[in-house]
Amino acid sequence: MNVQHEFQHRHYAHCESGVVTSLLSHQGLSLSEPMVFGLAGGLTFAYLPFIKINGMPLLSYRMYPRSIIGGIQRRLGVKFQSKTYRSQAEAMAELDRFIASGRAVGLQTSAYWLPYFPPEMRFQFNMHNLIVFGKENGEFLVSDPVADHVVRILPEDLQKARFAKGTMAPHGYLYYPTVVPAAIDLKKTIPLAIRKTVNMMLHAPLIFGLRGIFFMADRIENLQGRKDIRYIKLFLGHIVRMQEEIGTGGGGFRFMYAAFLQEAADVLQSQALREASLKMTDAGDQWRQFALACAKAIKNREGAIDLAAIAGLLRTCGNVEKEVYLLLKKMA
Amino acid sequence: MKVHEIPQDNIRTLGGYRKLLYAIDENGHYTGAPTTGWEVEEIVLLDALEDYDRKAEEARHKVLKKQSSPIEYFMYMRRMDLITLAQAMGLFRWQVKRHLKPGVFRKLDAARLQQYADLFRVPLATLTRFEEEI
Numbered sequence: 001m002n003v004q005h006e007f008q009h010r011h012y013a014h015c016e017s018g019v020v021t022s023l024l025s026h027q028g029l030s031l032s033e034p035m036v037f038g039l040a041g042g043l044t045f046a047y048l049p050f051i052k053i054n055g056m057p058l059l060s061y062r063m064y065p066r067s068i069i070g071g072i073q074r075r076l077g078v079k080f081q082s083k084t085y086r087s088q089a090e091a092m093a094e095l096d097r098f099i100a101s102g103r104a105v106g107l108q109t110s111a112y113w114l115p116y117f118p119p120e121m122r123f124q125f126n127m128h129n130l131i132v133f134g135k136e137n138g139e140f141l142v143s144d145p146v147a148d149h150v151v152r153i154l155p156e157d158l159q160k161a162r163f164a165k166g167t168m169a170p171h172g173y174l175y176y177p178t179v180v181p182a183a184i185d186l187k188k189t190i191p192l193a194i195r196k197t198v199n200m201m202l203h204a205p206l207i208f209g210l211r212g213i214f215f216m217a218d219r220i221e222n223l224q225g226r227k228d229i230r231y232i233k234l235f236l237g238h239i240v241r242m243q244e245e246i247g248t249g250g251g252g253f254r255f256m257y258a259a260f261l262q263e264a265a266d267v268l269q270s271q272a273l274r275e276a277s278l279k280m281t282d283a284g285d286q287w288r289q290f291a292l293a294c295a296k297a298i299k300n301r302e303g304a305i306d307l308a309a310i311a312g313l314l315r316t317c318g319n320v321e322k323e324v325y326l327l328l329k330k331m332a
Numbered sequence: 333m334k335v336h337e338i339p340q341d342n343i344r345t346l347g348g349y350r351k352l353l354y355a356i357d358e359n360g361h362y363t364g365a366p367t368t369g370w371e372v373e374e375i376v377l378l379d380a381l382e383d384y385d386r387k388a389e390e391a392r393h394k395v396l397k398k399q400s401s402p403i404e405y406f407m408y409m410r411r412m413d414l415i416t417l418a419q420a421m422g423l424f425r426w427q428v429k430r431h432l433k434p435g436v437f438r439k440l441d442a443a444r445l446q447q448y449a450d451l452f453r454v455p456l457a458t459l460t461r462f463e464e465e466i
Contacts, residue, residue, distance in 0.1 A: 011352045013364065034354060034362065054413045112410075112420075118347025120377060124416050148350045148366065166419035234383060237376040244373045248353065255333060259354040259362035281356065285333060295372040298379050 007104055007133035009143040009150045013248065013256060015129040016068045017042060018145025019106045022131060024078065026104055027180040035186075037062075038260030039193045040071030043253055044200060047212045049219075053167075056238040059216070061245070061252035065108075065127040065168055069175060075189045079179035085172035088163050092155060095132065095140075095174065104133035104143070108173035110164030116144075116151040126168045132158070190264045197257075198325045210325070213318035221311040232305060236294040243291055250291050251284025254321075258284060261328075272331040276324050283320040290314050334358075335365050343369030345377045384408045395462055401437035402462040403428070406452040420451055 007026065012018025017037040024031060037043070044063050051058040063071070069080055085091035098105050111117055111125040134141035139152040153161075162172045201209040216239070223232050243252040251258075258280035265273035290313040297305040333355045350366040357363045388408035394400035407417045418428045430436045431448075442456075449456045458466070 011350075011364070011366070013352045013354060033364070052415065054411075054416060118345060118349065120345040120347070120381060123411050124420055146349075146351065148352070164420065165422045166416065230383075233379060237379045240372065240376045241380065244370075244376070250370060250372065251333070255354045255362075262362050277362075281333070288333065291372050295375040299375055 007131075007141075007143060010145070011148045012145035014062070014253070015145055016065065016127075017256075019129040019131055020068050020072055022143060022145060023104065023106055023177050024072075024180060027177050028182070029076075029078070029180045029184070032259070032263060034256050034259035035263055036068065036072060037253070037256050038197075038264065039075045039189060040068040041193055041196045041200075042068050042071070043197050043257045045209055045212045045252075047207045047216045047219075049207070056235065059239065059242050061243055061248065061254075066173075069106075071193075075193055076184050077179070077181050078177055080175050081178045082173065082175035084170075084174075088159055088172065091162060091172035091174070092159055095158075096135070098174075098176070099132065099135050099140070103176060104131050105174050105176045106131055107158075107162060107175075108170035109158070109161035110166075110170065113157060113161035113164055114144075114153065115157055116142075116147070116153065124164070124166055126164050126166055126170055186264075186267045190267060194261075194264070194328055198328045201321065202325050202329065210318050210322055213321070214315060217311040217314040217318070220307055220314065224307050229305070232307070233298045236305075236310070237298055240291045240294045243287060250288035252287050254280055254284035254287055270331065272327060276327045276331075279320065279324045279327060283317060283324060286313070286317045286320050290317055335363065338365055338367050339370035339372075340368045341371040341374070343371065343374035345369070345374050381411070384411050392466060395434075398434050401432050401434050402459050402466075403437065403448060404432050405462070405466070406448070406454065406459070410452055417451075421447065 010022055012021060012033050014033070014037070017033050017040070020040075021031060021033045021036045024036070040063075042062050044060065046060045048058040069082070072078055073080055085094075095105065107130055108126070109128050109130060111128045112122050114122070114128070130145070131143040132140045133143055136152070139154055140158055142151045142153055144151055162170055164170065203209070205211065207215050220236070223235065226232060244250060248255065258277045261273055261277035261280055264270070265277060290310070293310050293313055297310065335355045335357050338353065338355050346369045350368055352364050352366055354362050355365050385408075388405055391400055391404040391408055395402055395405055407413070412420065414425055414428060418425045421428065431440060445459055446456055449459050452459070
Protein backbone atom coordinates (compact mmCIF):
# COMPACT_ATOMS: atom_id res chain seq x y z
CA MET A 1 0.00 0.00 0.00
CA ASN A 2 1.35 3.39 -0.97
CA VAL A 3 -0.69 6.28 0.23
CA GLN A 4 0.62 9.77 0.37
CA HIS A 5 -1.71 12.63 0.87
CA GLU A 6 -1.22 16.31 0.82
CA PHE A 7 0.18 17.02 4.21
CA GLN A 8 2.31 19.98 5.02
CA HIS A 9 4.95 19.04 7.58
CA ARG A 10 5.89 21.91 9.83
CA HIS A 11 8.48 22.21 12.53
CA TYR A 12 7.22 23.02 16.02
CA ALA A 13 8.79 23.58 19.41
CA HIS A 14 6.82 21.05 21.39
CA CYS A 15 5.23 17.74 20.51
CA GLU A 16 1.68 18.01 21.85
CA SER A 17 1.03 21.65 20.97
CA GLY A 18 2.75 20.97 17.64
CA VAL A 19 0.55 18.00 16.76
CA VAL A 20 -2.64 19.84 17.73
CA THR A 21 -1.62 22.98 15.81
CA SER A 22 -0.67 20.92 12.79
CA LEU A 23 -3.86 18.82 12.74
CA LEU A 24 -6.04 21.91 13.13
CA SER A 25 -4.28 23.74 10.34
CA HIS A 26 -4.62 20.64 8.15
CA GLN A 27 -8.38 20.99 8.73
CA GLY A 28 -8.34 24.65 7.78
CA LEU A 29 -8.07 26.36 11.17
CA SER A 30 -4.82 28.23 11.11
CA LEU A 31 -3.47 29.19 14.53
CA SER A 32 0.11 29.58 15.72
CA GLU A 33 1.62 27.04 18.09
CA PRO A 34 2.00 29.64 20.89
CA MET A 35 -1.68 30.58 20.45
CA VAL A 36 -2.73 26.93 20.80
CA PHE A 37 -0.42 26.52 23.79
CA GLY A 38 -1.69 29.67 25.49
CA LEU A 39 -5.40 29.06 24.80
CA ALA A 40 -5.15 25.51 26.11
CA GLY A 41 -3.58 26.87 29.30
CA GLY A 42 -0.40 24.89 28.66
CA LEU A 43 1.87 26.81 31.01
CA THR A 44 2.47 25.67 34.56
CA PHE A 45 5.03 24.70 37.12
CA ALA A 46 4.83 21.63 39.31
CA TYR A 47 7.34 19.89 41.52
CA LEU A 48 6.16 16.48 42.72
CA PRO A 49 8.67 15.08 45.22
CA PHE A 50 6.67 11.87 45.78
CA ILE A 51 6.61 10.79 42.14
CA LYS A 52 10.05 9.59 41.15
CA ILE A 53 11.43 9.17 37.64
CA ASN A 54 14.71 7.27 37.69
CA GLY A 55 15.12 8.32 41.31
CA MET A 56 14.40 11.99 40.66
CA PRO A 57 11.24 13.95 41.51
CA LEU A 58 8.82 14.63 38.69
CA LEU A 59 8.78 18.25 37.66
CA SER A 60 6.96 19.95 34.88
CA TYR A 61 7.00 23.34 33.21
CA ARG A 62 3.84 22.63 31.23
CA MET A 63 0.48 21.04 31.96
CA TYR A 64 0.12 17.27 32.08
CA PRO A 65 0.02 15.24 28.85
CA ARG A 66 -3.18 15.37 26.79
CA SER A 67 -4.15 18.62 28.51
CA ILE A 68 -3.56 20.65 25.34
CA ILE A 69 -5.91 18.39 23.39
CA GLY A 70 -8.45 18.74 26.19
CA GLY A 71 -7.92 22.46 26.74
CA ILE A 72 -8.22 23.40 23.10
CA GLN A 73 -11.55 21.56 22.82
CA ARG A 74 -12.95 23.45 25.79
CA ARG A 75 -11.78 26.85 24.52
CA LEU A 76 -12.41 26.64 20.81
CA GLY A 77 -15.36 24.35 20.32
CA VAL A 78 -13.07 22.03 18.36
CA LYS A 79 -13.95 18.35 18.74
CA PHE A 80 -11.37 15.58 18.72
CA GLN A 81 -12.22 11.93 18.33
CA SER A 82 -9.81 9.93 20.43
CA LYS A 83 -9.49 6.29 21.37
CA THR A 84 -7.25 3.69 22.95
CA TYR A 85 -7.07 0.02 22.04
CA ARG A 86 -6.98 -3.31 23.76
CA SER A 87 -5.77 -5.16 20.69
CA GLN A 88 -2.50 -4.09 19.09
CA ALA A 89 -3.45 -5.75 15.79
CA GLU A 90 -6.74 -3.85 15.70
CA ALA A 91 -4.94 -0.59 16.50
CA MET A 92 -2.55 -1.02 13.60
CA ALA A 93 -5.30 -2.22 11.22
CA GLU A 94 -7.40 0.81 12.02
CA LEU A 95 -4.42 3.11 11.53
CA ASP A 96 -4.01 1.60 8.05
CA ARG A 97 -7.68 2.25 7.32
CA PHE A 98 -7.39 5.89 8.46
CA ILE A 99 -4.35 6.41 6.28
CA ALA A 100 -6.01 4.71 3.30
CA SER A 101 -9.03 6.98 3.66
CA GLY A 102 -6.80 10.04 3.66
CA ARG A 103 -6.94 10.99 7.30
CA ALA A 104 -3.89 12.23 9.21
CA VAL A 105 -3.99 11.17 12.86
CA GLY A 106 -2.15 12.05 16.04
CA LEU A 107 -0.60 9.25 18.08
CA GLN A 108 0.87 9.01 21.55
CA THR A 109 4.14 7.06 21.52
CA SER A 110 7.17 6.14 23.56
CA ALA A 111 10.44 7.83 22.63
CA TYR A 112 12.26 4.62 23.57
CA TRP A 113 10.86 2.84 20.51
CA LEU A 114 11.33 5.53 17.88
CA PRO A 115 14.38 4.51 15.80
CA TYR A 116 14.67 7.93 14.18
CA PHE A 117 15.30 9.58 17.55
CA PRO A 118 18.96 10.26 18.43
CA PRO A 119 20.13 7.33 20.59
CA GLU A 120 20.90 9.69 23.48
CA MET A 121 17.25 10.73 23.61
CA ARG A 122 15.69 7.28 23.61
CA PHE A 123 14.45 7.17 27.17
CA GLN A 124 11.38 5.42 28.56
CA PHE A 125 9.25 8.47 27.93
CA ASN A 126 5.72 7.52 26.95
CA MET A 127 4.32 10.93 26.19
CA HIS A 128 5.70 11.76 22.80
CA ASN A 129 3.13 12.89 20.22
CA LEU A 130 3.47 12.60 16.45
CA ILE A 131 1.32 12.55 13.30
CA VAL A 132 1.07 9.70 10.82
CA PHE A 133 -0.14 10.91 7.43
CA GLY A 134 0.82 8.32 4.82
CA LYS A 135 2.45 5.04 3.98
CA GLU A 136 5.13 4.35 1.39
CA ASN A 137 7.04 1.14 0.65
CA GLY A 138 5.83 -0.47 3.85
CA GLU A 139 6.82 2.45 6.05
CA PHE A 140 4.61 5.02 7.71
CA LEU A 141 5.26 8.65 6.87
CA VAL A 142 5.55 10.59 10.10
CA SER A 143 5.25 14.28 10.71
CA ASP A 144 7.02 14.53 14.04
CA PRO A 145 6.51 18.14 15.11
CA VAL A 146 9.89 18.39 16.83
CA ALA A 147 11.80 17.05 13.82
CA ASP A 148 12.75 19.49 11.09
CA HIS A 149 11.78 17.10 8.28
CA VAL A 150 9.41 14.19 7.54
CA VAL A 151 10.59 10.89 9.01
CA ARG A 152 9.62 7.26 8.40
CA ILE A 153 8.95 4.33 10.68
CA LEU A 154 8.33 0.60 10.18
CA PRO A 155 4.91 -0.64 11.34
CA GLU A 156 6.47 -3.04 13.87
CA ASP A 157 8.49 -0.21 15.46
CA LEU A 158 5.46 2.08 15.56
CA GLN A 159 3.43 -0.70 17.14
CA LYS A 160 5.98 -1.07 19.94
CA ALA A 161 6.04 2.70 20.42
CA ARG A 162 2.24 2.83 20.65
CA PHE A 163 2.03 -0.01 23.14
CA ALA A 164 4.95 0.64 25.46
CA LYS A 165 4.13 -0.08 29.08
CA GLY A 166 4.85 2.04 32.12
CA THR A 167 3.94 5.49 33.42
CA MET A 168 1.38 7.17 31.15
CA ALA A 169 1.33 4.14 28.86
CA PRO A 170 -0.21 5.18 25.54
CA HIS A 171 -2.38 2.05 24.96
CA GLY A 172 -2.37 2.93 21.28
CA TYR A 173 -3.90 6.38 21.93
CA LEU A 174 -5.00 7.88 18.61
CA TYR A 175 -6.78 11.16 17.93
CA TYR A 176 -7.95 13.45 15.15
CA PRO A 177 -10.20 16.52 14.90
CA THR A 178 -13.77 15.90 13.76
CA VAL A 179 -15.38 19.31 14.25
CA VAL A 180 -13.34 22.40 13.42
CA PRO A 181 -15.11 25.78 13.39
CA ALA A 182 -14.23 27.99 10.43
CA ALA A 183 -13.56 30.97 12.65
CA ILE A 184 -13.22 31.56 16.34
CA ASP A 185 -13.70 34.53 18.59
CA LEU A 186 -10.20 35.01 19.97
CA LYS A 187 -11.20 38.25 21.69
CA LYS A 188 -13.51 36.31 23.96
CA THR A 189 -11.41 33.22 24.59
CA ILE A 190 -7.99 34.77 25.20
CA PRO A 191 -8.91 36.52 28.50
CA LEU A 192 -10.54 33.31 29.79
CA ALA A 193 -7.45 31.28 29.04
CA ILE A 194 -5.11 33.83 30.59
CA ARG A 195 -7.23 34.08 33.73
CA LYS A 196 -7.05 30.34 34.24
CA THR A 197 -3.26 30.23 33.93
CA VAL A 198 -2.81 33.29 36.17
CA ASN A 199 -5.03 31.86 38.90
CA MET A 200 -3.20 28.57 38.82
CA MET A 201 0.26 30.12 38.93
CA LEU A 202 -0.64 32.60 41.71
CA HIS A 203 -2.91 30.53 43.92
CA ALA A 204 -2.17 26.83 43.45
CA PRO A 205 -0.94 25.30 46.71
CA LEU A 206 2.51 24.23 47.93
CA ILE A 207 4.23 22.51 45.06
CA PHE A 208 2.37 24.02 42.12
CA GLY A 209 2.68 27.36 40.35
CA LEU A 210 4.88 30.05 41.89
CA ARG A 211 4.86 28.29 45.25
CA GLY A 212 6.29 25.25 43.50
CA ILE A 213 9.16 27.31 42.12
CA PHE A 214 10.04 28.66 45.57
CA PHE A 215 9.61 25.19 47.05
CA MET A 216 12.13 23.81 44.58
CA ALA A 217 14.53 26.66 45.42
CA ASP A 218 14.33 25.66 49.10
CA ARG A 219 14.97 22.05 48.14
CA ILE A 220 18.12 23.05 46.26
CA GLU A 221 19.37 25.13 49.14
CA ASN A 222 18.70 22.28 51.56
CA LEU A 223 21.11 20.08 49.62
CA GLN A 224 23.90 22.24 51.07
CA GLY A 225 24.73 19.76 53.84
CA ARG A 226 24.77 16.71 51.58
CA LYS A 227 28.12 15.04 51.11
CA ASP A 228 27.06 13.25 47.95
CA ILE A 229 28.22 15.67 45.22
CA ARG A 230 27.23 13.12 42.57
CA TYR A 231 23.60 13.25 43.69
CA ILE A 232 23.58 17.05 43.82
CA LYS A 233 24.85 17.25 40.25
CA LEU A 234 22.36 14.68 39.00
CA PHE A 235 19.57 16.56 40.76
CA LEU A 236 20.51 19.91 39.20
CA GLY A 237 20.96 18.22 35.82
CA HIS A 238 17.55 16.63 36.10
CA ILE A 239 15.93 20.03 36.72
CA VAL A 240 17.62 21.53 33.68
CA ARG A 241 16.76 18.56 31.48
CA MET A 242 13.09 18.89 32.36
CA GLN A 243 13.32 22.62 31.72
CA GLU A 244 14.91 22.11 28.31
CA GLU A 245 12.53 19.35 27.27
CA ILE A 246 12.45 19.93 23.51
CA GLY A 247 12.26 23.39 22.15
CA THR A 248 11.69 25.57 25.15
CA GLY A 249 14.83 27.54 24.44
CA GLY A 250 15.90 27.12 28.04
CA GLY A 251 12.93 29.07 29.25
CA GLY A 252 10.77 26.17 30.36
CA PHE A 253 7.99 27.14 27.92
CA ARG A 254 8.19 30.76 29.11
CA PHE A 255 9.25 32.03 25.67
CA MET A 256 6.37 30.20 24.04
CA TYR A 257 3.95 31.82 26.51
CA ALA A 258 5.56 35.22 25.92
CA ALA A 259 4.94 34.70 22.19
CA PHE A 260 1.31 33.89 22.99
CA LEU A 261 0.97 37.05 25.10
CA GLN A 262 2.41 39.14 22.29
CA GLU A 263 -0.07 37.70 19.79
CA ALA A 264 -2.85 38.20 22.33
CA ALA A 265 -1.78 41.84 22.71
CA ASP A 266 -2.20 42.35 18.96
CA VAL A 267 -5.64 40.71 18.92
CA LEU A 268 -6.91 42.69 21.92
CA GLN A 269 -4.94 45.87 21.21
CA SER A 270 -3.70 45.80 24.77
CA GLN A 271 -0.64 47.65 26.00
CA ALA A 272 -0.75 45.77 29.28
CA LEU A 273 -0.46 42.45 27.45
CA ARG A 274 2.46 43.76 25.43
CA GLU A 275 4.18 44.69 28.67
CA ALA A 276 3.38 41.27 30.15
CA SER A 277 4.91 39.60 27.11
CA LEU A 278 8.15 41.53 27.58
CA LYS A 279 8.20 40.64 31.26
CA MET A 280 7.62 36.98 30.47
CA THR A 281 10.53 37.10 28.03
CA ASP A 282 12.57 38.47 30.89
CA ALA A 283 11.44 35.50 33.02
CA GLY A 284 12.51 33.08 30.28
CA ASP A 285 15.93 34.74 30.15
CA GLN A 286 16.22 34.34 33.92
CA TRP A 287 15.43 30.63 33.59
CA ARG A 288 18.26 30.41 31.08
CA GLN A 289 20.64 32.00 33.57
CA PHE A 290 19.57 29.44 36.14
CA ALA A 291 20.14 26.57 33.67
CA LEU A 292 23.57 27.94 32.78
CA ALA A 293 24.57 28.14 36.45
CA CYS A 294 23.48 24.52 36.99
CA ALA A 295 25.44 23.33 33.94
CA LYS A 296 28.53 25.17 35.16
CA ALA A 297 28.22 23.54 38.58
CA ILE A 298 27.95 20.12 36.93
CA LYS A 299 30.95 20.69 34.69
CA ASN A 300 33.09 22.01 37.51
CA ARG A 301 35.10 18.95 38.57
CA GLU A 302 36.47 20.40 41.77
CA GLY A 303 35.37 22.88 44.36
CA ALA A 304 32.10 23.23 46.20
CA ILE A 305 28.85 24.08 44.47
CA ASP A 306 27.30 27.35 45.59
CA LEU A 307 23.79 26.04 46.08
CA ALA A 308 22.60 29.22 47.77
CA ALA A 309 23.51 31.23 44.65
CA ILE A 310 21.74 28.73 42.37
CA ALA A 311 18.64 28.76 44.58
CA GLY A 312 18.81 32.56 44.48
CA LEU A 313 18.71 32.55 40.67
CA LEU A 314 15.67 30.29 40.80
CA ARG A 315 13.91 32.63 43.21
CA THR A 316 14.57 35.46 40.78
CA CYS A 317 12.74 33.43 38.11
CA GLY A 318 9.81 33.08 40.49
CA ASN A 319 9.81 36.77 41.36
CA VAL A 320 9.90 37.95 37.75
CA GLU A 321 7.11 35.54 36.85
CA LYS A 322 5.08 36.81 39.77
CA GLU A 323 5.21 40.32 38.30
CA VAL A 324 3.89 38.92 35.01
CA TYR A 325 0.91 37.26 36.66
CA LEU A 326 0.08 40.30 38.79
CA LEU A 327 0.16 42.43 35.65
CA LEU A 328 -2.11 39.97 33.86
CA LYS A 329 -4.46 39.73 36.81
CA LYS A 330 -5.06 43.47 36.74
CA MET A 331 -6.15 43.42 33.11
CA ALA A 332 -8.04 40.11 32.98
CA MET B 333 15.85 35.89 24.01
CA LYS B 334 16.59 37.52 20.66
CA VAL B 335 16.90 35.45 17.47
CA HIS B 336 20.58 36.36 17.13
CA GLU B 337 21.18 35.17 20.71
CA ILE B 338 19.84 31.68 20.01
CA PRO B 339 22.65 29.23 20.73
CA GLN B 340 23.86 27.23 17.74
CA ASP B 341 26.28 24.90 19.50
CA ASN B 342 25.85 21.91 17.17
CA ILE B 343 25.42 19.54 20.08
CA ARG B 344 25.83 15.87 19.26
CA THR B 345 22.98 14.72 21.50
CA LEU B 346 20.52 16.16 18.96
CA GLY B 347 21.82 13.71 16.37
CA GLY B 348 21.88 16.26 13.55
CA TYR B 349 18.29 17.41 14.06
CA ARG B 350 17.47 21.02 14.58
CA LYS B 351 14.98 22.17 17.19
CA LEU B 352 12.56 25.03 16.89
CA LEU B 353 12.21 27.66 19.55
CA TYR B 354 10.56 31.03 19.90
CA ALA B 355 12.61 34.20 20.08
CA ILE B 356 12.29 37.90 19.28
CA ASP B 357 13.33 39.16 15.83
CA GLU B 358 14.84 42.58 15.04
CA ASN B 359 11.34 44.13 14.81
CA GLY B 360 10.45 42.98 18.30
CA HIS B 361 8.15 40.20 17.07
CA TYR B 362 8.23 36.65 18.33
CA THR B 363 9.05 34.13 15.66
CA GLY B 364 9.93 30.45 15.46
CA ALA B 365 13.61 29.89 14.71
CA PRO B 366 15.76 26.77 14.45
CA THR B 367 18.67 25.90 16.71
CA THR B 368 21.35 23.23 16.56
CA GLY B 369 21.25 23.05 20.33
CA TRP B 370 22.66 24.71 23.43
CA GLU B 371 25.81 23.46 25.15
CA VAL B 372 23.97 23.50 28.47
CA GLU B 373 21.55 20.80 27.25
CA GLU B 374 24.45 18.66 26.14
CA ILE B 375 26.29 19.00 29.43
CA VAL B 376 23.32 17.95 31.55
CA LEU B 377 22.29 15.10 29.25
CA LEU B 378 25.80 13.68 28.93
CA ASP B 379 26.23 13.92 32.69
CA ALA B 380 23.08 11.87 33.21
CA LEU B 381 24.14 9.36 30.54
CA GLU B 382 27.61 9.04 32.09
CA ASP B 383 25.96 8.07 35.32
CA TYR B 384 24.09 5.23 33.59
CA ASP B 385 27.28 4.12 31.84
CA ARG B 386 29.11 4.01 35.15
CA LYS B 387 26.34 1.95 36.73
CA ALA B 388 26.30 -0.40 33.70
CA GLU B 389 30.04 -0.92 34.00
CA GLU B 390 29.71 -1.74 37.70
CA ALA B 391 26.90 -4.13 36.86
CA ARG B 392 29.04 -5.83 34.20
CA HIS B 393 31.70 -6.60 36.80
CA LYS B 394 29.07 -7.90 39.18
CA VAL B 395 27.65 -10.18 36.48
CA LEU B 396 31.08 -11.61 35.68
CA LYS B 397 31.61 -12.25 39.39
CA LYS B 398 28.21 -13.98 39.52
CA GLN B 399 26.83 -11.36 41.89
CA SER B 400 24.14 -10.12 39.53
CA SER B 401 22.36 -11.06 36.32
CA PRO B 402 22.77 -9.53 32.82
CA ILE B 403 19.41 -7.86 33.32
CA GLU B 404 21.03 -5.30 35.61
CA TYR B 405 23.65 -4.46 33.00
CA PHE B 406 21.14 -3.92 30.20
CA MET B 407 18.79 -2.04 32.49
CA TYR B 408 21.44 0.66 32.91
CA MET B 409 22.60 0.39 29.29
CA ARG B 410 19.07 1.28 28.24
CA ARG B 411 18.88 4.15 30.77
CA MET B 412 16.43 2.62 33.19
CA ASP B 413 16.24 2.02 36.91
CA LEU B 414 14.45 -0.76 38.73
CA ILE B 415 11.04 0.95 38.81
CA THR B 416 11.17 2.00 35.17
CA LEU B 417 12.25 -1.48 34.10
CA ALA B 418 9.51 -3.14 36.15
CA GLN B 419 6.89 -0.82 34.63
CA ALA B 420 8.16 -1.34 31.10
CA MET B 421 8.02 -5.11 31.65
CA GLY B 422 4.62 -4.98 33.32
CA LEU B 423 6.04 -6.64 36.44
CA PHE B 424 6.30 -5.79 40.11
CA ARG B 425 9.55 -4.35 41.35
CA TRP B 426 10.21 -7.35 43.61
CA GLN B 427 9.88 -9.67 40.62
CA VAL B 428 12.51 -7.82 38.62
CA LYS B 429 14.68 -7.64 41.72
CA ARG B 430 14.54 -11.43 41.95
CA HIS B 431 15.51 -11.71 38.30
CA LEU B 432 18.71 -9.85 39.11
CA LYS B 433 19.86 -12.85 41.18
CA PRO B 434 22.07 -15.11 39.03
CA GLY B 435 20.39 -18.26 40.38
CA VAL B 436 16.88 -17.05 39.62
CA PHE B 437 17.97 -15.64 36.26
CA ARG B 438 19.32 -19.03 35.12
CA LYS B 439 15.93 -20.61 35.71
CA LEU B 440 13.87 -17.97 33.88
CA ASP B 441 11.74 -19.48 31.13
CA ALA B 442 12.39 -18.70 27.48
CA ALA B 443 9.33 -16.50 27.08
CA ARG B 444 10.35 -14.22 29.96
CA LEU B 445 13.93 -14.00 28.69
CA GLN B 446 12.66 -13.15 25.22
CA GLN B 447 10.50 -10.41 26.72
CA TYR B 448 13.57 -8.91 28.40
CA ALA B 449 15.62 -9.25 25.19
CA ASP B 450 12.91 -7.47 23.19
CA LEU B 451 12.73 -4.66 25.69
CA PHE B 452 16.52 -4.29 25.73
CA ARG B 453 16.57 -4.45 21.92
CA VAL B 454 19.22 -7.23 21.89
CA PRO B 455 19.19 -10.81 20.56
CA LEU B 456 18.27 -13.45 23.12
CA ALA B 457 21.78 -14.95 23.02
CA THR B 458 23.26 -11.71 24.29
CA LEU B 459 21.36 -12.25 27.52
CA THR B 460 21.94 -15.97 27.92
CA ARG B 461 25.60 -16.01 26.84
CA PHE B 462 26.56 -12.73 28.47
CA GLU B 463 30.15 -13.76 29.29
CA GLU B 464 30.99 -14.45 25.63
CA GLU B 465 28.94 -11.64 24.12
CA ILE B 466 29.76 -8.66 26.28
